[in-house]
Amino acid sequence: MSSLNIPETCGVMLLPDCTLFPHGGLPLHIFEPRYRMMLADSLQGTCFFAVARLLGKEMDDPSRCASPVGTMGLVRASRELDDGTSNLLLHGVIRVKFVDWLDSPYPKARIMPVPSLFEPESQAKGALEALHEAADHVTRGLPSEVREALVNMTEQIDDPSILADVMAQQFLHDPDERQDLLEMESAAARVAWICRKFEALS
Template sequence: MAGLELPERCGVMLLPDCTLFPHGGLPLHIFEPRYRRMLEEAMEGSCFFAVARLLGDESPRPADCCAPVGTIGLVRASREKDDGTSHLLLHGVMRVRFLRWHTDEPYPSASIEPLVSHFQPQQQAQAAMRTLRGAVEDAISSLPPLVKEGILGLVDRA
């Protein structure tokens, strides 16, 4: 991460059915008082906060109701309205593991650990092709041998 220093601890927005991906954008409407405070503090500091996927109902202990991995994002644009709510665009920077949740803020916050993605296209492609070939073999198991050979030949050339 050249030139970008991630905080060791940040606010975390808990969202059901929502995932922020690295390099993705997430438009948000900030209206809850706790998240308005979180945004205010983020904008006064590093402009970072994380998004965690809520797994069911929210509980007082985020570790019990959130995915253990989320994404830290950088606020790219934020507009506060007259009523104190805000519209913003959060840019996903990197996946993070939530190491420890803190209770000293009115909003969820956590100590985080960056998770570096290791993209290995050659090995991942080979593994995907093995999985695909196995699925095709299962799907065509009842076909005549000559037809199976032809189909598997096509898969092997891909």
């Protein structure tokens, strides 16, 4: 992750009921003038900005209306339209805590990266097996082509902390559960939560 040179500050897009996980993708339509400015600054710099869940009505002080943990994303593709708006794909990179909100024309914060490491490593194989079983449960009932593609995708991931985030991004839909899971510091706890949640769906 250090090779990506995570910045110390970044713009933050505040979105109601929206939680992006690391290794997930989020398509966005950027139309507000402040976020158009944020995107321009991002593309001229690191190509990073973060997404934070907006909790209720937006206030002048984001610390009073935004989730304390969000996800830093990398702009993978961005296309500016004739009217000045843009369509883009943001790829989740790493959890971040919003340490301090800065004075800016758009929401901007000093951030602290929150690395996700599965511990103890000796239990990683068992965690992967449990997640694959949970993926099997949650994809039952889907068309066979879709199910096969999703199962193949999960089987290519050999890190349980990454697989947990990918499964949360794809299969978990409740906004509160998504945010709670994003803020859960222990990767092992996230894996256990996802396994219980998805295996209960059978």
